[in-house]
Amino acid sequence: MPIQTLPTGQVAWQRRTMPARLARWFGWLLGVLLVVQSWQVMNADTIWEFVYDAPAQAGDLLVRMWPPRWSVLDQLWRPLWDTLNMATLGTALGVVLGVPVAFLAARTTTPSATILRPIALLVIVASRSINSLIWALLLVTVMGPGVLAGIIAIALRSIGFIGKLLYEALEETDANQVEAITATGASAAQRIAFGFIPQIMPTFAGISVYRWDINIRESTVLGLVGAGGIGLQLNASVSRLAWPEVTVMFAAILCTVAVSEWVSARVRAAII
Amino acid sequence: MLRIRGLSKTYRGGDRALDGVDLDVPRGQLMALIGPSGAGKSTLIRCVNRLVEPSAGEIVVDGAPVTGLSSGGLRAARRRMGMIFQEYALVERLTVMENVLSGRLGYVGFWASWLRRFPQADVDEAFRLIERAGLGGMQDKRADELSGGQRQRVGICRALIQDPALLLVDEPTASLDPKTSRQIMRLLVELCEERQLAAIVNIHDVVLAQMFVQRIVGLRAGRIVFDGPPDALTTETLTEIYGEEDWAASSAPEDDDEDDAAAARAAALRLAETAR
Amino acid sequence: MSGAAIRRWRPPPLIANAWLRLAIYCGAALYLALALGTLEVNWARVAEGLVRGWAFVAAFGEPDFTSRWGEISEGMVESLTMTVVSTVLGVALSLPVGLGAARNLAPLPVYLACRGIIAASRSFPEIIIAILFVKMFGFGPLAGMVTLTFATVGFMAKLLAEDLEDIDEAQVEAVRAAGANWAQVMVFAVQPQVLPRFIGLSVYRLDINFRESAVIGIVGAGGIGATLNTSFDRYEFGTSAAILLLIIGIVMIAEYSSGIIRKRLQ
Numbered sequence: 001m002p003i004q005t006l007p008t009g010q011v012a013w014q015r016r017t018m019p020a021r022l023a024r025w026f027g028w029l030l031g032v033l034l035v036v037q038s039w040q041v042m043n044a045d046t047i048w049e050f051v052y053d054a055p056a057q058a059g060d061l062l063v064r065m066w067p068p069r070w071s072v073l074d075q076l077w078r079p080l081w082d083t084l085n086m087a088t089l090g091t092a093l094g095v096v097l098g099v100p101v102a103f104l105a106a107r108t109t110t111p112s113a114t115i116l117r118p119i120a121l122l123v124i125v126a127s128r129s130i131n132s133l134i135w136a137l138l139l140v141t142v143m144g145p146g147v148l149a150g151i152i153a154i155a156l157r158s159i160g161f162i163g164k165l166l167y168e169a170l171e172e173t174d175a176n177q178v179e180a181i182t183a184t185g186a187s188a189a190q191r192i193a194f195g196f197i198p199q200i201m202p203t204f205a206g207i208s209v210y211r212w213d214i215n216i217r218e219s220t221v222l223g224l225v226g227a228g229g230i231g232l233q234l235n236a237s238v239s240r241l242a243w244p245e246v247t248v249m250f251a252a253i254l255c256t257v258a259v260s261e262w263v264s265a266r267v268r269a270a271i272i
Numbered sequence: 273m274l275r276i277r278g279l280s281k282t283y284r285g286g287d288r289a290l291d292g293v294d295l296d297v298p299r300g301q302l303m304a305l306i307g308p309s310g311a312g313k314s315t316l317i318r319c320v321n322r323l324v325e326p327s328a329g330e331i332v333v334d335g336a337p338v339t340g341l342s343s344g345g346l347r348a349a350r351r352r353m354g355m356i357f358q359e360y361a362l363v364e365r366l367t368v369m370e371n372v373l374s375g376r377l378g379y380v381g382f383w384a385s386w387l388r389r390f391p392q393a394d395v396d397e398a399f400r401l402i403e404r405a406g407l408g409g410m411q412d413k414r415a416d417e418l419s420g421g422q423r424q425r426v427g428i429c430r431a432l433i434q435d436p437a438l439l440l441v442d443e444p445t446a447s448l449d450p451k452t453s454r455q456i457m458r459l460l461v462e463l464c465e466e467r468q469l470a471a472i473v474n475i476h477d478v479v480l481a482q483m484f485v486q487r488i489v490g491l492r493a494g495r496i497v498f499d500g501p502p503d504a505l506t507t508e509t510l511t512e513i514y515g516e517e518d519w520a521a522s523s524a525p526e527d528d529d530e531d532d533a534a535a536a537r538a539a540a541l542r543l544a545e546t547a548r
Numbered sequence: 549m550s551g552a553a554i555r556r557w558r559p560p561p562l563i564a565n566a567w568l569r570l571a572i573y574c575g576a577a578l579y580l581a582l583a584l585g586t587l588e589v590n591w592a593r594v595a596e597g598l599v600r601g602w603a604f605v606a607a608f609g610e611p612d613f614t615s616r617w618g619e620i621s622e623g624m625v626e627s628l629t630m631t632v633v634s635t636v637l638g639v640a641l642s643l644p645v646g647l648g649a650a651r652n653l654a655p656l657p658v659y660l661a662c663r664g665i666i667a668a669s670r671s672f673p674e675i676i677i678a679i680l681f682v683k684m685f686g687f688g689p690l691a692g693m694v695t696l697t698f699a700t701v702g703f704m705a706k707l708l709a710e711d712l713e714d715i716d717e718a719q720v721e722a723v724r725a726a727g728a729n730w731a732q733v734m735v736f737a738v739q740p741q742v743l744p745r746f747i748g749l750s751v752y753r754l755d756i757n758f759r760e761s762a763v764i765g766i767v768g769a770g771g772i773g774a775t776l777n778t779s780f781d782r783y784e785f786g787t788s789a790a791i792l793l794l795i796i797g798i799v800m801i802a803e804y805s806s807g808i809i810r811k812r813l814q
Contacts, residue, residue, distance in 0.1 A: 392554060
């Protein structure tokens with residue numbers, strides 16, 4: 001109770017009660033302790049000489065990265081095309097696999113709330129927890145390096161993203177519209193086709209384009225673990241310490257990401 | 273036409289919405305169901321097409337039992353019952369024509385409906401109904417572009433294209449202004465007469481009900497407490513249905529929404545003058 | 549009216565202009581053909597991989613936590629500590645940057661500088677930033693922590709700035725009219741409007757940082773990613789499965805608890 005009567009008869013107001021204030025202070029103390037402890041554990045093996053050296057290293061890196069070796073650009077068109085394809089085909093595959101998962105996961109549309117829904121939710125969580133780079137790492141180990149591993153990695157990561165956002169949209173649909181369709185004697189499939197799909201269509205298109213945008217960004221680096229695209233070249237140049245080439249690749253990645261972001265923003269604006 | 277015997281509904285959590293309702297509605301009769309919010313009006317009509325599963329009782333439409341049907345049989349039964357909703361419940365992002373044709377979903381297969389390839393006879397009927405409802409030329413407008421009155425007309429078309437024997441109408445005028453409400457009620461009355469349909473109309477506005485229907489049933493706490501012609505509805509029976517209120521001060525019942533209540537009261541006054 | 553004439557009906561197409569529609573469909577088909585046509589897949593290698601893939605799936609049935617537990621636990625501790633420190637630091641740093649990047653609160657030069665920081669942090673994927681920081685700070689979790697902090701600043705500052713630009717000006721005016729100075733306006737009019745969402749986003753970012761910490765280890769920035777990478781290289785799928793299951797488990801716990809925290813804030 002923030003209001004209390006003092007022995008003098010005055011009524012005092014405080015924002016929080018004594019125990020609440022104590023609890024908050026204790027919480028803050030624990031938080032600070034956790035951060036300090038984490039810092040110490042994390043830096044147990046840090047060689048601080050390297051860290052003090054960092055500004056000099058950064059300067060050195062900048063000097064070596066300049067001027068960019070623009071001639072390397074000629075070798076980048078094909079990897080950029082691969083990057084685009086990995087993102088686009090991966091997104092398409094992710095949509096194809098993610099949409100059914102979303103329908104199974106949504107409380108409003110799932111055919112079985114006790115068995116299929118938990119499985120679908122598990123698929124979504126697993127897909128979302130694991131970054132596409134890790135999926136790529138796994139797939140490159142399994143099926144060898146190449147664009148295909150990248151496409152599948154992108155798709156596997158997209159399932160969770162699309163599945164989660166879409167099933168949330170499905171659970172937020174207007175129940176009246178669906179009820180009206182049910183009342184006409186429509187079958188379960190028709191209920192989905194007429195009651196749910198028109199309602200989620202704009203969200204669905206928005207989610208897909210947004211994920212495509214993220215996937216372009218992610219597929220630029222999948223090559224670092226051997227899954228094709230411009231990351232492959234980047235990895236080669238970094239390991240050869242060919243910094244002037246790295247600059248050009250950074251520029252290429254930056255442009256690709258900027259263009260995809262622009263396209264995605266335009267398309268999403270057009271949909272809404 | 274419609275026969276209800278001993279219909280009860282207890283919701284999970286113990287709310288008893290309906291308690292042993294017996295009701296018969298003959299062919300061609302427009303019946304108004306009145307009662308305070310929470311009296312079970314909505315539950316009653318949703319039990320008839322089993323959007324709400326009844327706990328006990330028997331429902332027979334056109335000689336065929338509805339209770340105890342399998343899902344396939346229930347779909348076939350639902351085709352014979354058109355439903356009209358309070359908030360129109362149109363699929364907002366579909367066109368007027370698609371909304372009207374969605375009333376045929378119980379008759380066509382999935383792929384035909386998915387590809388929007390409805391039989392030409394259905395399309396003809398849809399055009400006819402759209403024109404009958406005064407929406408000619410609007411078939412390709414999206415439902416969310418329409419006004420409230422227009423949407424409700426689309427809702428009526430969707431129910432009628434089912435070729436129903438029975439109409440279930442849930443608060444058709446609750447979201448409409450007084451003038452549009454009367455137009456919609458008139459349209460319903462005319463259509464029921466044309467097609468000899470039985471209809472149950474849930475309605476808040478007692479004055480409006482008295483103007484248009486042949487029979488009024490009053491529901492209170494899940495039980496029928498009045499059943500008779502509109503002019504038999506007295507102050508005493510209104511009190512029995514809705515509870516204590518100065519009915520002489522205005523002939524309109526208390527409404528949740530202040531504005532609606534005021535509008536209804538104004539309409540009632542005007543009505544009283546014209547009657548004199 | 550229409551008499552005997554049959555009135556056909558087709559739903560109106562999504563794209564009204566017939567030529568544009570055709571062009572878009574053809575363009576999409578052409579792109580798909582080109583993309584699939586230039587796809588270079590070594591099917592023999594893929595077929596060979598299926599066996600290995602199955603071995604991996606089977607490994608999820610019996611994940612091996614024990615034989616490399618030392619490395620796993622070390623990697624996990626690094627990941628978790630990196631996550632905590634970088635989130636706290638990043639959120640703290642994002643406060644001034646976010647304030648500076650709100651057009652309605654900051655003067656133009658500050659605005660441009662802060663927007664520049666945000667753009668720099670958001671343009672590149674985390675892993676590329678990690679490559680640079682590893683070069684600068686040497687291998688180990690410190691480089692990873694700096695990477696995640698940098699990314700957190702961009703993420704949080706951008707969202708904070710957007711929230712600040714959307715605040716209800718009437719509340720600011722009311723407090724200012726009561727004679728409050730700049731700091732008082734911040735505390736009494738601005739902070740209550742943006743704080744709940746900001747805390748919610750911080751918790752969400754904690755979750756993201758943990759997931760990212762599992763990745764940047766691949767380029768030497770510390771954390772569980774390095775352990776995972778090694779286990780794949782050695783084809784020790786049992787260990788890989790164990791690590792992935794741990795990541796999924798921790799993310800699930802984090803998401804569940806952040807859901808509770810965010811619900812309590814609203």
